[in-house]
Amino acid sequence: MKDTVYEPSDATVSRAHVDHARYAEMYARSVEDPEGFWAEEAKRLDWRRAPTRIKDVDFTHGSVSIKWFEDGTLNVAENCVDRHLATRAEQTAILWEPDDPEEPAQAITYRELHENVCRMANVLKDHGVGRGDRVVLYLPMIPEAAYAMLACARIGAIHSVVFAGFSPDALGQRINGCGAKVVITADEAPRGGRKTALKSNTDKALIHCDDRVKCLVVKRTGGQTTWTGQDVDLTAAMRDAATDCPAEEMGAEDPLFILYTSGSTGQPKGVVHTSGGYLVYAAMTHEITFDVHDGDIYWCTADVGWVTGHSYIVYGPLANGSTTRMFEGVPTWPSASRFWQVCEKHAVTQFYTAPTAIRALMGQGDAYVTGSDLSSLRILGTVGEPINPEAWAWYNDVVGQNRCPIVDTYWQTETGGHLITPLPGAHATKPGAAMQPFFGVRPVVLEPESGKEIDDTEASGVLAFADSWPGQMRTVWGDHERFENTYFQQYKGYYFSGDGCRRDADGDYWITGRVDDVINVSGHRMGTAEVESALVAHEKVAEAAVVGYPHDVKGQGIYCYVTLMTGVEASDELKKELQTWVRQEIGPIAKPDLIQWAPGLPKTRSGKIMRRILRKIAENDYGSLGDTSTLADPAVVDDLIENRQNKG
Ligand code: ATP
Numbered sequence: 289m290k291d292t293v294y295e296p297s298d299a300t301v302s303r304a305h306v307d308h309a310r311y312a313e314m315y316a317r318s319v320e321d322p323e324g325f326w327a328e329e330a331k332r333l334d335w336r337r338a339p340t341r342i343k344d345v346d347f348t349h350g351s352v353s354i355k356w357f358e359d360g361t362l363n364v365a366e367n368c369v370d371r372h373l374a375t376r377a378e379q380t381a382i383l384w385e386p387d388d389p390e391e392p393a394q395a396i397t398y399r400e401l402h403e404n405v406c407r408m409a410n411v412l413k414d415h416g417v418g419r420g421d422r423v424v425l426y427l428p429m430i431p432e433a434a435y436a437m438l439a440c441a442r443i444g445a446i447h448s449v450v451f452a453g454f455s456p457d458a459l460g461q462r463i464n465g466c467g468a469k470v471v472i473t474a475d476e477a478p479r480g481g482r483k484t485a486l487k488s489n490t491d492k493a494l495i496h497c498d499d500r501v502k503c504l505v506v507k508r509t510g511g512q513t514t515w516t517g518q519d520v521d522l523t524a525a526m527r528d529a530a531t532d533c534p535a536e537e538m539g540a541e542d543p544l545f546i547l548y549t550s551g552s553t554g555q556p557k558g559v560v561h562t563s564g565g566y567l568v569y570a571a572m573t574h575e576i577t578f579d580v581h582d583g584d585i586y587w588c589t590a591d592v593g594w595v596t597g598h599s600y601i602v603y604g605p606l607a608n609g610s611t612t613r614m615f616e617g618v619p620t621w622p623s624a625s626r627f628w629q630v631c632e633k634h635a636v637t638q639f640y641t642a643p644t645a646i647r648a649l650m651g652q653g654d655a656y657v658t659g660s661d662l663s664s665l666r667i668l669g670t671v672g673e674p675i676n677p678e679a680w681a682w683y684n685d686v687v688g689q690n691r692c693p694i695v696d697t698y699w700q701t702e703t704g705g706h707l708i709t710p711l712p713g714a715h716a717t718k719p720g721a722a723m724q725p726f727f728g729v730r731p732v733v734l735e736p737e738s739g740k741e742i743d744d745t746e747a748s749g750v751l752a753f754a755d756s757w758p759g760q761m762r763t764v765w766g767d768h769e770r771f772e773n774t775y776f777q778q779y780k781g782y783y784f785s786g787d788g789c790r791r792d793a794d795g796d797y798w799i800t801g802r803v804d805d806v807i808n809v810s811g812h813r814m815g816t817a818e819v820e821s822a823l824v825a826h827e828k829v830a831e832a833a834v835v836g837y838p839h840d841v842k843g844q845g846i847y848c849y850v851t852l853m854t855g856v857e858a859s860d861e862l863k864k865e866l867q868t869w870v871r872q873e874i875g876p877i878a879k880p881d882l883i884q885w886a887p888g889l890p891k892t893r894s895g896k897i898m899r900r901i902l903r904k905i906a907e908n909d910y911g912s913l914g915d916t917s918t919l920a921d922p923a924v925v926d927d928l929i930e931n932r933q934n935k936g
């Protein structure tokens with residue numbers, strides 16, 4: 289199945305901003321003359337002072353410095369809101385869908401967005417927030433989350449969004465980590481028919497913070513909350529605030545936000561993104577990767593707690609004057625049809641989600657999808673993990689009805705925007721491949737040990753990048769050394785992604801998973817993702833995670849955690865069947881040594897499997913599981929430890 293190639297249809301190509309020839313021409317220019325290319329692209333934004341110094345980058349470990357558009361000045365909120373007022377004041381900016389389908393959706397126009405952002409900015413100023421101050425946002429997926437981000441940007445404050453599913457401890461760590469002056473939260477966050485008490489969580493977090501930290505509270509549900517002297521009713525304060533607030537003139541390199549990575553591989557890193565380069569890159573990738581045109585209804589299902597929500601719900605779409613959907617709920621409530629019903633209800637044109645959601649919905653059966661009219665859809669997107677070909681094919685056939693190109697966008701919190709992705713009208717797609725670099729992006733495949741660049745077209749190794757792009761992170765908040773050591777130390781002169789990859793004979797890129805997830809079985813290096821894909825391709829398997837464990841003979845053995853489809857009975861025969869299956873699918877070398885039935889897998893709150901925890905369990909080293917603050921359901925881990933197979 290891997291080598292199936294899907295060419296874009298004539299309709300897709302003729303509508304696209306970028307076709308194959310244009311991609312080739314633009315890409316060549318972007319890497320041969322980055323200064324000229326990005327000086328031109330910077331004109332996407334309205335600058336107060338247009339930049340003349342375009343690129344100033346040094347990847348040398350010990351003196352890493354990344355600057356783009358350094359002498360330019362602008363205001364990000366002005367670019368995402370004010371500049372659209374002349375032509376789009378009455379166009380919907382944010383189309384909000386609440387958790388409960390019975391509650392009415394809201395369409396917020398650019399004029400209303402401007403008013404609300406200004407009101408919130410004025411409230412923040414009243415509470416002493418100004419340029420360079422940090423504000424933590426701990427909010428449901430409600431329009432106020434976007435207002436708050438843009439209000440900070442308007443007055444030059446730096447926001448740090450913390451996903452509303454995080455615990456008081458995780459929230460407290462992040463408030464202290466960035467030295468926030470203010471936390472913006474809500475009384476409660478409705479999600480999947482349940483309510484999380486955000487305000488009480490915030491109270492618990494604030495016990496461990498400086499008492500001067502103020503708490504501004506949005507009334508989302510009106511549910512019971514406790515109020516202390518420091519608390520401010522933000523909904524009421526906004527009502528009383530002035531509807532206009534001047535936008536600060538910011539330097540291109542002034543920080544826009546701090547955002548912690550998902551914590552899949554270790555302790556989350558406070559990634560810093562700046563104003564000019566980030567916005568140019570978010571706007572450009574949003575427009576071109578999703579081939580967005582006027583009149584489109586674009587929907588990214590992510591949460592603003594993740595970078596995907598920053599770049600592709602708020603900043604990219606609004607910089608482009610698009611209509612962006614915000615969804616408060618979850619894919620499976622009230623039923624597994626919710627995504628598709630919402631697509632039909634709002635005639636969504638671009639739909640962007642994560643493999644974890646696709647796999648979960650695939651497991652529920654096609655009937656949930658086929659009951660909705662999805663004829664408005666044009667482009668489908670995926671992000672967050674390698675997507676296994678099985679799930680890709682389902683997304684393509686059942687959701688996209690074989691009509692919608694799938695953009696498998698590879699990128700990271702650190703990269704600000706897409707790095708490797710097919711573009712709808714320019715590239716073919718292959719199930720599971722991220723395909724081709726975005727403009728200005730120079731991927732290289734390195735030999736893992738020597739760090740030597742592999743020149744052959746067909747290559748397999750670690751993925752690094754030979755040059756910068758405007759959306760690249762600038763530092764780890766408060767710890768530039770960690771930034772240098774994490775990304776620039778191991779392979780000199782490159783930005784190291786931490787991911788493995790393969791380049792095929794056509795020069796297309798396949799992400800094979802994290803470098804930490806590569807195992808060495810009897811001298812053969814293999815990505816665990818390949819074994820997982822084979823397992824998931826079996827009709828009885830819903831999800832699988834594979835790690836290595838010490839093996840006397842082979843060096844490393846293959847340990848598989850397998851979640852079965854609903855209704856399938858676990859048995860020793862089935863284990864044998866799966867071992868034989870993987871052996872046939874990949875080869876004898878990939879035959880699983882141990883299989884453990886896993887009712888659930890440990891995942892981050894953004895739905896990524898935390899293999900580092902599974903590795904510890906497989907290695908019998910579960911005394912020190914590392915940072916588990918971003919784990920979605922800690923109880924899953926106890927069950928897995930209880931039933932581990934490697935009881936050596
Ligand atoms: P941490 O850095 O704290 O371990 P994380 O890497 O999961 O957490 P993110 O920045 O949210 O944090 O995720 C980026 C990673 O997600 C990438 O490095 C890659 O491993 C994976 N990823 C994202 N998109 C894709 C994709 N389209 N295909 C394959 N892998 C992807």
Ligand code: MG
Nearest residue numbers: 549553700786
């Ligand atoms: Mg990472």
